Amino acid sequence: xxxxxxxxxxxxxxxxxxxxxxxxxxxxxxxxxxxxxxxxxxxxxxxxxxxxxxxxxxxxxxxxxxxxxxxxxxxxxxxxxxxxxxxxxxxxxxxxxxxxxxxxxxxxxxxxxxxxxxxxxxxxxxxxxxxxxxxxxxxxxxxxxxxxxxxxxxxxxxxxxxxxxxxxxxxxxxxxxxxxxxxxxxxxxxxxxxxxxxxxxxxxxxxxxxxxxxxxxxxxxxxxxxxxxxxxxxxxxxxxxxxxxxxxxxxxxxxxxxxxxxxxxxxxxxxxxxxxxxxxxxxxxxxxxxxxxxxxxxxxxxxxxxxxxxxxxxxxxxxxxxxxxxxxxxxxxxxxxxxxxxxxxxxxxxxxxxxxxxxxxxxxxxxxxxxxxxxxxxxxxxxxxxxxxxxxxxxxxxxxxxxxxxxxxxxxxxxxxxxxxxxxxxxxxxxxxxxxxxxxxxxxxxxxxxxxxxxxxxxxxxxxxxxxxxxxxxxxxxxxxxxxxxxxxxxxxxxxxxxxxxxxxxxxxxxxxxxxxxxxxxxxxxxxxxxxxxxxxxxxxxxxxxxxxxxxxxxxxxxxxxxxxxxxxxxxxxxxxxxxxxxxxxxxxxxxxxxxxxxxxxxxxxxxxxxxxxxxxxxxxxxxxxxxxxxxxxxxxxxxxxxxxxxxxx
Amino acid sequence: xxxxxxxxxxxxxxxxxxxxxxxxxxxxxxxxxxxxxxxxxxxxxxxxxxxxxxxxxxxxxxxxxxxxxxxxxxxxxxxxxxxxxxxxxxxxxxxxxxxxxxxxxxxxxxxxxxxxxxxxxxxxxxxxxxxxxxxxxxxxxxxxxxxxxxxxxxxxxxxxxxxxxxxxxxxxxxxxxxxxxxxxxxxxxxxxxxxxxxxxxxxxxxxxxxxxxxxxxxxxxxxxxxxxxxxxxxxxxxxxxxxxxxxxxx
Ligand SMILES: Cc1cc2nc3c(=O)[nH]c(=O)nc-3n(C[C@H](O)[C@H](O)[C@H](O)COP(=O)(O)OP(=O)(O)OC[C@H]3O[C@@H](n4cnc5c(N)ncnc54)[C@H](O)[C@@H]3O)c2cc1C
Ligand code: SF4
Ligand code: FES
Numbered sequence: 001x002x003x004x005x006x007x008x009x010x011x012x013x014x015x016x017x018x019x020x021x022x023x024x025x026x027x028x029x030x031x032x033x034x035x036x037x038x039x040x041x042x043x044x045x046x047x048x049x050x051x052x053x054x055x056x057x058x059x060x061x062x063x064x065x066x067x068x069x070x071x072x073x074x075x076x077x078x079x080x081x082x083x084x085x086x087x088x089x090x091x092x093x094x095x096x097x098x099x100x101x102x103x104x105x106x107x108x109x110x111x112x113x114x115x116x117x118x119x120x121x122x123x124x125x126x127x128x129x130x131x132x133x134x135x136x137x138x139x140x141x142x143x144x145x146x147x148x149x150x151x152x153x154x155x156x157x158x159x160x161x162x163x164x165x166x167x168x169x170x171x172x173x174x175x176x177x178x179x180x181x182x183x184x185x186x187x188x189x190x191x192x193x194x195x196x197x198x199x200x201x202x203x204x205x206x207x208x209x210x211x212x213x214x215x216x217x218x219x220x221x222x223x224x225x226x227x228x229x230x231x232x233x234x235x236x237x238x239x240x241x242x243x244x245x246x247x248x249x250x251x252x253x254x255x256x257x258x259x260x261x262x263x264x265x266x267x268x269x270x271x272x273x274x275x276x277x278x279x280x281x282x283x284x285x286x287x288x289x290x291x292x293x294x295x296x297x298x299x300x301x302x303x304x305x306x307x308x309x310x311x312x313x314x315x316x317x318x319x320x321x322x323x324x325x326x327x328x329x330x331x332x333x334x335x336x337x338x339x340x341x342x343x344x345x346x347x348x349x350x351x352x353x354x355x356x357x358x359x360x361x362x363x364x365x366x367x368x369x370x371x372x373x374x375x376x377x378x379x380x381x382x383x384x385x386x387x388x389x390x391x392x393x394x395x396x397x398x399x400x401x402x403x404x405x406x407x408x409x410x411x412x413x414x415x416x417x418x419x420x421x422x423x424x425x426x427x428x429x430x431x432x433x434x435x436x437x438x439x440x441x442x443x444x445x446x447x448x449x450x451x452x453x454x455x456x457x458x459x460x461x462x463x464x465x466x467x468x469x470x471x472x473x474x475x476x477x478x479x480x481x482x483x484x485x486x487x488x489x490x491x492x493x494x495x496x497x498x499x500x501x502x503x504x505x506x507x508x509x510x511x512x513x514x515x516x517x518x519x520x521x522x523x524x525x526x527x528x529x530x531x532x533x534x535x536x537x538x539x540x541x542x543x544x545x546x547x548x549x550x551x552x553x554x555x556x557x558x559x560x561x562x563x564x565x566x567x568x569x570x571x572x573x574x575x576x577x578x579x580x581x582x583x584x585x586x587x588x589x590x591x592x593x594x595x596x597x598x599x600x601x602x603x604x605x606x607x608x609x610x611x612x613x614x615x616x617x618x619x620x621x622x623x624x625x626x627x628x629x630x631x632x633x634x635x636x637x638x639x640x641x642x643x644x645x646x647x648x649x650x
Numbered sequence: 651x652x653x654x655x656x657x658x659x660x661x662x663x664x665x666x667x668x669x670x671x672x673x674x675x676x677x678x679x680x681x682x683x684x685x686x687x688x689x690x691x692x693x694x695x696x697x698x699x700x701x702x703x704x705x706x707x708x709x710x711x712x713x714x715x716x717x718x719x720x721x722x723x724x725x726x727x728x729x730x731x732x733x734x735x736x737x738x739x740x741x742x743x744x745x746x747x748x749x750x751x752x753x754x755x756x757x758x759x760x761x762x763x764x765x766x767x768x769x770x771x772x773x774x775x776x777x778x779x780x781x782x783x784x785x786x787x788x789x790x791x792x793x794x795x796x797x798x799x800x801x802x803x804x805x806x807x808x809x810x811x812x813x814x815x816x817x818x819x820x821x822x823x824x825x826x827x828x829x830x831x832x833x834x835x836x837x838x839x840x841x842x843x844x845x846x847x848x849x850x851x852x853x854x855x856x857x858x859x860x861x862x863x864x865x866x867x868x869x870x871x872x873x874x875x876x877x878x879x880x881x882x883x884x885x886x887x888x889x890x891x892x893x894x895x896x897x898x899x900x
Pocket of ligand 1: 053076078085088204255258415450
């Protein structure tokens, strides 16, 4: 929205540098930390730090910075910090503890993540992530997070897709909730202690820059509509992912791109926007009334077997289809990993068999996930104890009993690997603006492995951002800046203008109609399979939709009240722009890697083909104003440890 | 498609702001499908109202799968509606029949002022948590995770209590508007774990005091809270909270 002119950015596309330290990979983070400058304890409370978002990344970061003694201002859009979208994660969190003695190690977690990301992530970041993973589990257990345990009292683990070790920690089907409540407990402790001030139900609508540096934000109080500015010495965005650009996704309905997008328009580069994860195991789409899609945890693939009928004209109910007429396509095509192949591969395979006419259900866009064999082997009780709540959820939505009828599943948008570009310090191209969790782009390359987002959110929030932000504050002289500086009034006026503009269009179409239509274009043309012609038409369709939005949208109500339509309208306006950038990025990247599948770049068997000679880089987009296309900058990716090879799970 | 569509009559609480009086307004929704969620039906109602130039109904939700605790409506007099063990967002229209009237109201309690229509302010819950719903452990100072073994039954029982989503249905359902089930769930979680025992007494006293200061009523064992709780938090936790409290003050 608010089309600002970019102040500091360079026009010529130049290489971006991650700033990752050199040396042996296992020493990089430790050596770097040892070299960081520190802020003396007595001086910390003089530094104000704004943390936007209270999910795993933001909640843990705000709490930790508060413990360190900084003056933390925490913001979230939900009515309580405990409700951030991280709460919905079901399956688990990875950590290289090797408690199962199955050959796991920090190096193996690092290796799996770089390979799982299809060699499009930064090695130094991923190694650090794997290192932090072990401390995360220690921290969460000490907070009283009730992880699943063995009878001896030690922690239990399960497997997740894309790996051959058991390194996933879990708390029933509510791992995200329990980890978030852990971070929330640390956060409320700091609120109680007075180091953190909480601003729940406040939406950040712009970044304030003074002399080219991030110095504050503009917010709208979602209860009262009040628009305010806040000044600080650094801003940390932890605002999550943008899957709802597809309208239907597994994300909570309020997940959005707005905070990161407004920073992009202030000059922060946006990296790899086209890398989206389409999760293989979701309840298939129903009618147009639907507001979201429901994920069935990936852990189901531990015991469930995926299949479709071999015959394309099959009419028998699944239980009556004999073994010989069933196509266990994952087990057949990928014998080494079988049903546990990574998400991108499982999703694409489901699309492939459905496109060939083997799909089931009324739409033909679903495959079976069958527990009959597991129930025979383990008994119904064991299966119920592992997946009972998921089975209940499935039954509730589909009105079918998964104990007796195979589930029907289909892929759905779930996670966005792309995000605001950050260096090794998790700092964006705007000095003083840090970005953590799903909102940044840094650790998962072109595909994220299951149970690794929770790990990344907490690694960034508990361990990385507090250290690097401190180093930033200690290394730079901070001028005293208050909200009296003219930049604050200017940014606030811009936000007011945007809000008023939305309220005064008084058009004929609802916000939801535009969002739904954008989602349809994104799913059809920027979804699981993409090609040049489709992407080009997506760009022009989205541009047309954007124009129509700004002339014909109807946003009822007023600014100074609880106004959900107004909230949503601002987010949809940003999705319309982000969707176009995603298509542009997908068009530019003429290779297939991870979740990004270009039909032009596939093998004879239909497997994705990477093009390392031309695309072994991060694509970071720079905003150039409303009337110019963005500029793409490249950050070259070097692989010193895990040599890029064909990613085979066969 | 049209075969199983049906109509419902809606009586929805409308209140334009915290200080304004409210009333039930009546709407009709046609073309309802059994597989729709109640909130999806309200989404479509709001599309219709917007098209008709009527202010859409304010209600809140987020995850729409029963885990974030944002939604929360009293449906036909029952907090979270007809499904036991489910939140408002998990209610499907197949629970209602053609022509039925559905009355939809906010979670009411003196400690939860109405913001607009069906949206209430539950910040009091966060303030109870601030009074002690945590283990005092700084980032980076935790011991190796497996050095704190927890017997599996204790871990499971702590998890049962920890499953509370902070939705406040228990308060809405309680004749005294007591927050005991919510508060006791957190206290019970910690009471069954070795972590945080050192501050157990301070925790229970401060949290119970905070509950009183926020104006929530006392528990008189009606059990309505347990009946509506979407996570089936047991009323047994309230007993445990009382014992913890007595241990702390005696
Ligand atoms: C259904 C589901 C299941 C999942 N299961 C798993 C799993 O088992 N394992 C795993 O590792 N990962 C899982 N994931 C992914 C994982 O949950 C997320 O990637 C992760 O939790 C994101 O955390 P975050 O802290 O970055 O962001 P979030 O938790 O999304 O938090 C974002 C925060 O930013 C705030 N915010 C957003 N915009 C603004 C704004 N403009 N102003 C102010 N505040 C704002 C929000 O209020 C919120 O507090 C799952 C995801 C989904 C959807
Ligand atoms: S105890 Fe149950 S009803 Fe009360 S807040 Fe927790 S989940 Fe909601
Ligand atoms: S919307 Fe999250 S519990 Fe209902």
